[in-house]
Amino acid sequence: MWLCWKNWPLWPVALAVDMLISFFLTLRKYGLKSSITELLDLLKALQQQLIFASMDDFYLLARLCLVKDESQYDKFDRAFAEYFDGVESLDLAALIPEHWLLPGLIRQLSEEDKAKLASLGGLEQLLEQFKQRLKEQQEKHAGGNKWIGTGGSSPFGAYGFHPEGIRVGQQGTGQRRAVKVWDQRDFKDFDQNAELNHRAMQLALRQLRRFARTGQATELDLNGTIKATAQQAGWLDLQFQPERHNAVKVLMFFDIGGSMDDYIHECEQLFAAARTEFKHLEFFYFHNCPYEQVWRTHQRRAADAVSITQLLQTYHSDYKVIFVGDATMGPYEITYPGGSVEHFNPESGEVWLKRLLAHFPNAVWLNPQPQAWWSHYHSIAILQKLMQNQMYGMTLDGLSGAIRNLSKRH
């Protein structure tokens, strides 16, 4: 206290610092990416006495300094509530919005499971039931005798969820509280989403650049001007050149419908990022595997169909090709004539894909399926081989790898 007394204008701050740091750590715990610089800003703002002993004002000021995106406001609110209202036991099941869960859950299921699920009355009902049981479990936890999925009759343990997914009802882990696993899971999910956001995608796509000067000459060409002026014996002769821009040409083929419905969000992001990044970009759509024709719109109407033969004539082989699809289908859909689930194809998907690849040597396949799962699908292995191992996961690493590969080859 003696020391503090000496610098008396500082001591309220010193008191506050301790409190603020643990508040800050609570925020980090809730997954907010606030940095130390921002914490210092908040301290500075407090020191300037912008607010006076009002909780509401402190809330606003802290949010102003520490949170930089409105989508993070909710996390901040929850962290704030936890820190200042004491540890409130929140109803986690109610707290997790359904739309986070559903795509995540569906992603974890295989075709077979989905069929099984349908027989149980659909995912919504199952989820409802699950929440119900989660609630019960919280209440009865003290007794420690009722677990989701361990009874053997529960549907929740039976699905073989991904080990990193919603680990409910794992046999033999009776000590783990299911609520906590929920908690971990949704933040993880959130972070992964954040990693591959629009900006990250755009930056990755950016590596695919071939600068060229085309179009109207608006920029002063300094070297050209010096040369021309010298030739004119010192009489100024201005030379102009077109501005430099990305001249890389890209064709993108999107698989849509069926199993790809789970990845709509990822595909939309990729679509948007690609659209803003490339000037020469064409989109086509297919279902499961490209056959003799692809479509210009995602409705895939007959009028929008473009035959591959025509496509090969239209686009020069310097176009780079990106396929986006989960490559999850019956192997016969690729290898046999007539294997398509939609129509009778006289020649197999394999033949058409080989034709495409022969014409466009620069091609990669982006697969939104988690990479750890690839080995379970025979069709992925076939396509991987057809693509000469140029199949990449739709993660930040995968995308960067794919783009690096595309830009390496000419």
Added chain:
Amino acid sequence: MIFQSTEHYILSPELALAVNAAVTLEKPLLIKGEPGTGKTRLAEELAASLGTDLINWQIKSTSKAQQGLYEYDAVSRLRDGQLGSERVANISNYIKPGKLWTAFTAAKRPVLLIDEIDKADIEFPNDLLHELDRMSFDVYETGERISAQQRPIVVITSNNEKELPDAFLRRCFFHYIRFPDKDTLTQIVLAHFPTLQADLLTAALEVFFDLRAVDALKKKPSTSELLDWLKLLLAEQIAPSVLQDKQHQGGLMPLYGALLKNEQDVALLEKLAFMARRAGR
């Protein structure tokens, strides 16, 4: 409090705190929010209430960070060289200061508005990091260093078209302008139309909030659209009873063109009204 609501501009307490913090701590303030919630207006009003200049740097997709600092006009210097002009000896004659330079050297601490920063290239905010942080930059042609006499008040707006880089965000204060609630909106409207009849205002606001509650709309009307619409209602002398008639013009409010900017939204509203009519029968 440095900045408060004025006669014509209603400021929420949250936003007031944000602005005052940014002014006091000399940090850029990043403002996001739905289009039409008064982001650009804020900078104008702030400059007016402080009695200082507003320097408006409107960002376009072709804007470069360098343009905000200065531009070197090599072409006119070459021309002058040919004509044997006196000016050519001094390179600084050909350096044109940009908005940031102007803001740094202004006599009185100005408000610098960097409007719609998300329109620019994805690297644009990163290129401005150092300049906004240190408030100084070098002019390579003359070797001169331009530093701010006093740090300008920087207001940056974004419509969320692109995500901004983290390093940039860390240097700003961030505030998201929420859509005003009914009370605040009433205040805002009264600030613009002091003589508006109470019943017309109530009826209009009711129609407006009902419209905003329609989730499927492509573009929800915002404050600026409401103000335009009220202006039209007054000019056309529409009675409050017309507004309350839910089936007017097949379910569309009078002068709907001011509120709905998308023909799909108009069609949607007609369809909803049609369904309401059928259900009522």
